[in-house]
Amino acid sequence: MTGDYHDVVILPPAALRGYAISVSRRIAQRFGSPLILDEQRARPHISLYHIAAPRSLAQEFKEALAKVSRQTAPGMLEVTGVHIYRDFGSIAIEISKPEWLRRLYLKIIHQINPLRDAGFDHERAWDAERLSPGERRFIARYGTPLVGRYFIPHITVTALKDRSQLEAAAAMVKPPRTQFKVESLHVCLQGPHHTCRQVLYEIPLEKQ
Numbered sequence: 001m002t003g004d005y006h007d008v009v010i011l012p013p014a015a016l017r018g019y020a021i022s023v024s025r026r027i028a029q030r031f032g033s034p035l036i037l038d039e040q041r042a043r044p045h046i047s048l049y050h051i052a053a054p055r056s057l058a059q060e061f062k063e064a065l066a067k068v069s070r071q072t073a074p075g076m077l078e079v080t081g082v083h084i085y086r087d088f089g090s091i092a093i094e095i096s097k098p099e100w101l102r103r104l105y106l107k108i109i110h111q112i113n114p115l116r117d118a119g120f121d122h123e124r125a126w127d128a129e130r131l132s133p134g135e136r137r138f139i140a141r142y143g144t145p146l147v148g149r150y151f152i153p154h155i156t157v158t159a160l161k162d163r164s165q166l167e168a169a170a171a172m173v174k175p176p177r178t179q180f181k182v183e184s185l186h187v188c189l190q191g192p193h194h195t196c197r198q199v200l201y202e203i204p205l206e207k208q
Helices: 014-031 055-070 099-115 133-142 163-170
Strands: 003-010 046-054 075-085 090-095 154-159 179-182 184-190 196-204
Touching: 003 055, 003 196, 014 090, 014 154, 014 163, 046 055, 046 099, 046 154, 055 099, 055 184, 055 196, 075 099, 075 163, 090 163
Parallel strands: none
Antiparallel strands: 003 046, 003 184, 075 090, 075 179, 090 154, 184 196
């Protein structure tokens, strides 16, 4: 690979990040988990597009994202509940998907997908053999399965090896039904389990 694995994300407000971190730790204490959130190496986030990009195209990547941001006004999101990803063995705080967010993530994919690192094994990164044919087709086309109906905005709080524990763990997740304004995007370097291990930079949403 000649690049880095990025995630274009929305960072939720501090109070919601704090809740996600606390419930992630409680679940790990009870069930064990390879994913425990924190503010340093596994920051709670809402993923819009996972992609590996060559380091040689880092400036083009940033400029393409800035172009989309200039076309997008700040918008509101809200916490809507809890989502279980059985294919991934994970549990997430589900976030609303208003029309402005749907348009935004599609613009990001359109602008940035041409910069994808051809040397990166996106299928391996997603353990594609366990996914549906539709999800695998999206990986081949976009580098991520989380497109179209598979794009459910969320904050992942845990991943469990024993899938039979998912319901019991999900019952521990009772997020506050809060709303928040999104005024910028962030680009993260990804770590294990698609964590945000480092925030690289922020790009404000600027359309008036």
